[in-house]
Amino acid sequence: MQNISEEKCKLVEELGLSFEDNHNLPPLAGRIYAVMILSSVDGHSFEDIIEITxxxxxxxxxxxxxxVQLKFIEYFTKTGDRKRYFRTTKNYLRITLEEYLESIEKELNLVKKVNSFNKEHNPEKFKKNKNLGLIFQEYLTTQKENLETTIKKMIAFNNEFDQL
Amino acid sequence: MQNISEEKCKLVEELGLSFEDNHNLPPLAGRIYAVMILSSVDGHSFEDIIEITxxxxxxxxxxxxxxVQLKFIEYFTKTGDRKRYFRTTKNYLRITLEEYLESIEKELNLVKKVNSFNKEHNPEKFKKNKNLGLIFQEYLTTQKENLETTIKKMIAFNNEFDQL
DNA sequence: TAATTGGTTCGGTGATTTCCGAACCAATAC
DNA sequence: GTATTGGTTCGGAAATCACCGAACCAATTA
Incomplete structure (x- = not known):
């Protein structure tokens, strides 16, 4: 980490680590992404990133x-310049949430499967824990709804923004 | 996976995989935990687990x-029997949620840090994305609340249950 | 005391991941 | 045509991980 303040450097590490395990990214990818989120420069070149990281x-x-492939970042070019410049995609927060949504949906399905498996095969156990299982399912459902409305909000905000 | 139906076997793999990356468990730990959740037997011996897995x-x-150390499972003994018998802890769902809560709190703190860093150091960028950042923060807050109320519900249910 | 049972600890192996350097390629500049 | 720039691809090194078998230990049984 060169040419950036110590504060930023620390935050890059922390944020990078968080991306690393929230999105299953390699450490370096997490750091690169963090750098871009914390920077005011619109467009880092390949060389910038090499130097910074x-x-x-x-x-x-x-x-x-x-x-780029995962759509966390995108690149643009400048006429008369062979370099590519990278920046976070405008919708990176939304993409994050859509990823969460997908994983919550998967988990919800699995929990339903487990609940119905236990209902059928382990009726006594299910009876005992029924309410807990259902409370958990309820929790996941609420969380899913929260995600869906948040994503809608973000889409609405972006549309509004584009009209300006 | 021996001595269990094919359906159960498949569900064990699926559930095990889910634990593996939701809780960062080694594959075998995930499968063992899954076996116990899907079983009506109260208490698997060490040998049972060896055979099943x-x-x-x-x-x-x-x-x-x-x-055991992570409190996903616990063990008990029977008098006149040297073996240990393992089962899921009564509160395993709650523990799962408490784990989530902790990670959400961490993320929320990080997002706040990032928002205030950008507010200070990249004011223009922050202004542009202000609402998105705040929507995200709001989302995390709601999620945190959802978790907290769910955990309370589970505690209440367990207390009620213990009184019977 | 010797053998068995229930379980732990240790060293090592194969698989996977992350990163690097070197060779390479395609487009522009000289 | 040659050199340079911007970037990709490939092979391998270092680190980490999950698992195994063998040796081991402590408690019970014979």
Whole structure:
């Protein structure tokens, strides 16, 4: 981490680590993403990233491409300049939430499956824990709804913003 | 996976995988935990687990102890029997939620930090994305509340249950 | 005391991940 | 045509992980 303040550097590490396990990204990808979120510059070049992260060309290349592929970041070009410039996609927060939503939906399905399996095969156990299982299912459902309304809000905000 | 139906076997794999990445457990630990959740038997012995999972003594030992340490499971003994019997803790669902709560709180703190960092250091960017950042923060807050009320519900249910 | 049972600990192996450097390629500049 | 720039691809090194078998230990049984 060069050319950035110590405060920012620390926050990059912390945020990077968080991306790392929330989105299953390699450490370097998490850090690159964090750098972009915490920066006011609109567009970091390949070389900028190499310098800031002190990583090799090949690693930076791989991880930038990964982030692009996952739509966390995008790149643009300037006329008369062969370089690519990278920045976070406008919808990165929404993408994060959509990812969560997907995983919550999966979990909810699994919990329903488990509940109905136990209802059928372990009726006594199910009776005992019925309410707990259902409370859990209820929790996941509420969480799913919260996600869905939040995503809608974000879409609405972006539409509004685009009209300006 | 021996001595269990194919349906159960499949569900064990699926549920095990889910624990594996929701709680960062080793694969075998996830499967063991899944087996116990899907079983009506109250108390699996060390040997039972070895047979069901077809894993080695050492691996089973390590992973059972890990699950006990993390309070996902507990063990009890029977008089005149040296074996230990394992079962899910009564509060395993609550523990799961408490774990979630902790991670949400961490994330919320991080998001607040990022928002205030950008507010200070990248005011223009912050202004543009202000509402998105706040919507996200709001989402996390709601989720946190949902978790807290769910946990309370579970505690209440358990207390009620204990009185019977 | 010797053998068995229930379980733990340790060293090592195969699989996976993350990163690097070197070679490489395609487009532009000289 | 040659050199440089911007970036990709490939092979391998280092680290980590999950699991196993073998040796081990402590408590019970014979």
């Amino acid at each position: 002190s990583a090799s060309k090949s690693s930076v290349s791989t991880n930038l491409n990964l982030l | 077809s894993a080695s003594k050492s691996s089973v030992s390590t992973n059972l102890n890990l699950l």
